[in-house]
Amino acid sequence: xxxxxxxTFQPRESVVHELDARxxxxxxxxxxxxxxxxxxxxxxxxxxxxLLILAIVFASRLGVIPVLRRSLxxxxxxxxxxxxxxSTPGDALLVIPMxxxxxxxxxxxxxxxxxxxxxxWFSVQVAVVLTGSTSFPLLLQAMRSLRMPKVxxxxxxxxxxxxxxxxxxxxxxxxxxxxxxxxxxxxxxxxVLWRASVTGNMAGSMFLRSLERSERIYAAMxxxxxxxxxxxxxxxxxxxxxVLLCLPVVAALVLIQVMARLWL
Amino acid sequence: xxxxCGCIGADSGDGEAVxxxxxxxCIDIHDLVYHYPDGRVALDGLVLTLCAGEKVALVGPNxxxxxxxxxxxxxxxxxxxxxxxxxxxxxxxDNLPRIRAQVGLxxxxxxxxxFSPTVFDDVAYGPMYAGLSExxxxxxxxxxxxxxxxxxxxxxxxxxxxxxxxxxxAIATVLSMHPDILALDEPTAGLDPRARRRLIELLQVxxxxxxxATHDLDFVAEVFDRTVVLDSGQVVADGPTGLILADDELLxxxxxx
Amino acid sequence: MLLSSILPTPAPMHIPDGFLSLxxxxxxxxxxxxxxxxxxxxxxxxxxxRQVPLMGVLAAFIxxxxxxxFTVAGGTSGHLIGGALAAILLGPWGAILTMSTVVGxxxxxxxxxxxxxxxxxxxxxxxxxxxxxxGIFRGVTALIRNRRWSILAAGIVASWFSVVVSAIAAAIQxxxxxxxxxxxxxxxxxxxxxxxxxxxxxxxxxALSFILAVRPDLLAESESRAKGWGWALTGLLIxxxxxxxxxxxxxxPDGLERVAEDQGFMAAxxxxxxxxxxxxxxxxxxxxxxxxxxxGAIGALVVAGIAFLVARARHRxxxx
Numbered sequence: 001x002x003x004x005x006x007x008t009f010q011p012r013e014s015v016v017h018e019l020d021a022r023x024x025x026x027x028x029x030x031x032x033x034x035x036x037x038x039x040x041x042x043x044x045x046x047x048x049x050x051l052l053i054l055a056i057v058f059a060s061r062l063g064v065i066p067v068l069r070r071s072l073x074x075x076x077x078x079x080x081x082x083x084x085x086x087s088t089p090g091d092a093l094l095v096i097p098m099x100x101x102x103x104x105x106x107x108x109x110x111x112x113x114x115x116x117x118x119x120x121w122f123s124v125q126v127a128v129v130l131t132g133s134t135s136f137p138l139l140l141q142a143m144r145s146l147r148m149p150k151v152x153x154x155x156x157x158x159x160x161x162x163x164x165x166x167x168x169x170x171x172x173x174x175x176x177x178x179x180x181x182x183x184x185x186x187x188x189x190x191x192v193l194w195r196a197s198v199t200g201n202m203a204g205s206m207f208l209r210s211l212e213r214s215e216r217i218y219a220a221m222x223x224x225x226x227x228x229x230x231x232x233x234x235x236x237x238x239x240x241x242x243v244l245l246c247l248p249v250v251a252a253l254v255l256i257q258v259m260a261r262l263w264l
Numbered sequence: 265x266x267x268x269c270g271c272i273g274a275d276s277g278d279g280e281a282v283x284x285x286x287x288x289x290c291i292d293i294h295d296l297v298y299h300y301p302d303g304r305v306a307l308d309g310l311v312l313t314l315c316a317g318e319k320v321a322l323v324g325p326n327x328x329x330x331x332x333x334x335x336x337x338x339x340x341x342x343x344x345x346x347x348x349x350x351x352x353x354x355x356x357x358d359n360l361p362r363i364r365a366q367v368g369l370x371x372x373x374x375x376x377x378x379f380s381p382t383v384f385d386d387v388a389y390g391p392m393y394a395g396l397s398e399x400x401x402x403x404x405x406x407x408x409x410x411x412x413x414x415x416x417x418x419x420x421x422x423x424x425x426x427x428x429x430x431x432x433x434a435i436a437t438v439l440s441m442h443p444d445i446l447a448l449d450e451p452t453a454g455l456d457p458r459a460r461r462r463l464i465e466l467l468q469v470x471x472x473x474x475x476x477a478t479h480d481l482d483f484v485a486e487v488f489d490r491t492v493v494l495d496s497g498q499v500v501a502d503g504p505t506g507l508i509l510a511d512d513e514l515l516x517x518x519x520x521x
Numbered sequence: 522m523l524l525s526s527i528l529p530t531p532a533p534m535h536i537p538d539g540f541l542s543l544x545x546x547x548x549x550x551x552x553x554x555x556x557x558x559x560x561x562x563x564x565x566x567x568x569x570x571r572q573v574p575l576m577g578v579l580a581a582f583i584x585x586x587x588x589x590x591f592t593v594a595g596g597t598s599g600h601l602i603g604g605a606l607a608a609i610l611l612g613p614w615g616a617i618l619t620m621s622t623v624v625g626x627x628x629x630x631x632x633x634x635x636x637x638x639x640x641x642x643x644x645x646x647x648x649x650x651x652x653x654x655x656g657i658f659r660g661v662t663a664l665i666r667n668r669r670w671s672i673l674a675a676g677i678v679a680s681w682f683s684v685v686v687s688a689i690a691a692a693i694q695x696x697x698x699x700x701x702x703x704x705x706x707x708x709x710x711x712x713x714x715x716x717x718x719x720x721x722x723x724x725x726x727x728a729l730s731f732i733l734a735v736r737p738d739l740l741a742e743s744e745s746r747a748k749g750w751g752w753a754l755t756g757l758l759i760x761x762x763x764x765x766x767x768x769x770x771x772x773x774p775d776g777l778e779r780v781a782e783d784q785g786f787m788a789a790x791x792x793x794x795x796x797x798x799x800x801x802x803x804x805x806x807x808x809x810x811x812x813x814x815x816x817g818a819i820g821a822l823v824v825a826g827i828a829f830l831v832a833r834a835r836h837r838x839x840x841x
Contacts, residue, residue: 074537077536152561170585
């Protein structure tokens, strides 16, 4: 099976891969919600949650290191939460002199910031395992079963189908631009404004090509009898064993929530 | 061992990127290895030397590495192992602007190269980026369009051209940069006989050095003096076109007939 | 045809899981779902059976377009998010549909944006951005007579505001969740995105200019003037109400001063100029958020002014 380098699905032989996509989707969402519900500073609870997630990662045979590496993707956004360190009222742990002022890092701020960081990181790991172990078409099918509007599912399916085609074409366009971006002696490039307008032209060009492509696709669909109604084969029966497999996970989550609250 | 091309080497002893322009400077490729990100080997120890003024055809089955090789000539792909030197310069980030002025690459799908509204804009992109004066830009565009026989197309929208017209326009977009070497990927693919004839005539007349990846053996016979056969990422034959194309057994063995 | 690994869109606006409180996430989901639902219905009516292939492929286009870039200086580059462009080319409903699909796929496939907070990301990038962009576009094109100049100028202003307003919305969501105090989140998000939005404006205008040249029929005026004013009003209303909504997100309107008194250097540094403006403009009312908004509004007017001049210059040049 040829998988595009951009696609995140990694086929493996694992229990997690075999699980029904609906079960996986719901479990993943429950995991993320539970993580979000866990109070700040409940470190033991965090460790337990992480162990649970790592167990799932292990079971999925996706490899702990690759999953952790992919999960770092949300890291840049943590800068948004940085101010929490300094603006949460509390006893100052550390005072950093800066210019004529003092930046005071409060203990409470540190707890809150770390909690946000960890919880976010755990959530991304869950998402990575979900997408790594479930092909997108199956995910869409799962969402359809969970009552997502079928037009939306159909649109997303088309997007998935053509995302790599159009992305590749866009990359080739940029590659051709690089190939003609030459300078004889030292600098080239003209002005930022010019480069931006060339980029805009490329966007316009890609739009027209995509539009025309969609019209060809529509013609092909109509030629095969399409009349606007979305029909798909019904999803396979939900296996009892699949549900049973994720019950322990749910139970563990509930337990962790209770413990986190009792211990605080 | 590939036939030597009588090149006077252009690399200076201290390894500096010196573009010494003697009569016969070259593209010098030694043991080029290239792996795709997923690990597949595309080029497996390729050795090749090209000389100024030559017209060389690269032939081979699909997957032989022809397009991949071309992409190394202007630094779009970087070697995983081995070296590529263009006019004595190693292919590095610093050298790219100069190398791209010397090696003009025409891609297989002309749509990939036509990203501006009008033909004029597309042909002018290269000179404009390089910061040439407005007059020089116009002169180059006029010259390039004349070379491909599309002077009247300057204000036409690239989007509306036919395949043959797009191919010629794509070549013009590279010619306007006055490269020393023109590298083409499947130039005759998708052309009707008339457009193909025009292209052959154009390439026969062009003064730049040519290197082209192609399946079209009749095209090779008409335009190129030297033919290099690639298979599985390596050079398996290299010699005068007449000899190579007469060797039926060789051609069959490497999926060319 | 080979791609080295590509990072998803670099715009720092896709909020990851964990950064918004569950309450905020749920509210945004409700609003987002409602918006998408309406868009599904309306675009279905307009496009009929073309809806699925058209919207699907164009969503793929938006995703790919977000990969386009141009070098600004050194290592930085300008990008496109596409909310306004989508709205101008596809109409508001088509834009909501395609942008939501893009946001959804980015979150699901590439972990760019969280799953629980997807409602908020959809609200910001797929509903607010296109609606503000569309409204401002209709408004500006209605004001300027010359067709080409009006489309280009409108494109600049609409796309700039679409990015900045949706960034403000994200800041408000962060503030309501207690993740980032409004006094820092708002100027930070709005400030950073005010710059990013310039790249958006330039690329959007370049795209519009291309399409105007090659397929002007796609930008033809199809709706009546009256409807145009209706949309302009809607867009403006959304933009304004979001910016005015901001103060409500600050749990303590004077929180900024309190923090400054205690310890926060950053907060204090930001506080001073705003206090200055507030005292001058509305003496006695030290409402920092209002001052922030005013400062932002002045900045926006300056950008809009420059945009008009640029569009006018390009128009003149192309006609000489």
